[in-house]
Amino acid sequence: MDIDVSAIFQIAxxxxxxxxxxxxLKQMGKEEVxxxxxxxxxxxxxxxxxxxxxxxxxxxxxIFLFQ
Amino acid sequence: xxxxxxxxxxxxxxxxxxxxxxxxxxxxxxxxAFTGLFIFLYIIGRxxxxxxxxxxLAEQTGIPSIYLKTILKIIGIAYIAEFGAQIVRDAGxxxxxxxxxxxxxxxxxxxxxxxxxxIVETVLGLMPPGG
Numbered sequence: 001m002d003i004d005v006s007a008i009f010q011i012a013x014x015x016x017x018x019x020x021x022x023x024x025l026k027q028m029g030k031e032e033v034x035x036x037x038x039x040x041x042x043x044x045x046x047x048x049x050x051x052x053x054x055x056x057x058x059x060x061x062x063i064f065l066f067q
Numbered sequence: 068x069x070x071x072x073x074x075x076x077x078x079x080x081x082x083x084x085x086x087x088x089x090x091x092x093x094x095x096x097x098x099x100a101f102t103g104l105f106i107f108l109y110i111i112g113r114x115x116x117x118x119x120x121x122x123x124l125a126e127q128t129g130i131p132s133i134y135l136k137t138i139l140k141i142i143g144i145a146y147i148a149e150f151g152a153q154i155v156r157d158a159g160x161x162x163x164x165x166x167x168x169x170x171x172x173x174x175x176x177x178x179x180x181x182x183x184x185x186i187v188e189t190v191l192g193l194m195p196p197g198g
Contacts, residue, residue, distance in 0.1 A: 005076060008105065011098045012083035019090030038091070045097045052104045057147070059111050063118065064143025 007052075011045050018042075073106055100154050107150060137182060141175050148174075 018041035025034035080102035088095035118139065125135045148171025156164040 005105070008076070008080055008083070008098065008102055011094070011101055012087055015087040015091050015094030015098065018094070019087070022090075042093055042097075045094060045101075049097050049101050049104065052101060052108065056104050056108045056111070056150075059108060060143050060147055063111065063115065064139045064146070 007048060011048065014041055014045055069109075073109065076106065077102065096158050099157055103150070103154060111146075134182065137178055141178050144171055144174050144178065147171070 018038055021037050022034045025031070025037065080098065084095045084098050084102075087098060121135065121139075122132075125132065148167055152164040152167040152171075155167060
């Protein structure tokens with residue numbers, strides 16, 4: 001398996017760090033930048049999740065659906 | 068002792084989700100989805116042995132392989148539908164989760180149509196003619 005458990009910690013870390021950056025930028029009065037940071041972090045994590053979802057569906061297809 | 072690993076992973080992921088949810092609920096949802104995917108993917112590889120045993124049994128007893136394939140496809144559809152519905156339900160969208168389950172049920176019924184057809188034909192063949 002090419003994705004291991006550390007990806008879970010990566011996602012949690014990204015979430016916490018993004019939250020920190022968001023708060024910092026908000027305190028500095030840069031709300032726009034803070035929102036963009038949140039969106040970009042979300043997209044990065046979404047990519048990881050979607051890749052794993054693809055892996056899972058391929059696996060299920062090969063095991064159960066004979067394709 | 069893989070179960071210990073998986074339970075530990077689940078507990079750690081739950082704590083992380085609780086921490087992240089305070090700040091960003093979106094990330095908490097993605098994290099829970101990822102954890103579920105990971106556990107599912109980890110354990111789906113183990114089911115290979117069961118399926119190969121089933122295939123062997125079907126070969127020995129001479130059951131047509133189309134039946135076994137249909138059953139395995141139904142199991143696959145059930146797994147996928149259940150998994151998707153659970154994730155969507157976690158995110159609070161009860162309505163979409165119900166629709167996913169409904170779609171899974173309909174697709175399973177469609178898969179089972181040839182088997183039902185064979186059963187009905189067999190029963191009709193058993194009946195005395197003209198009765």
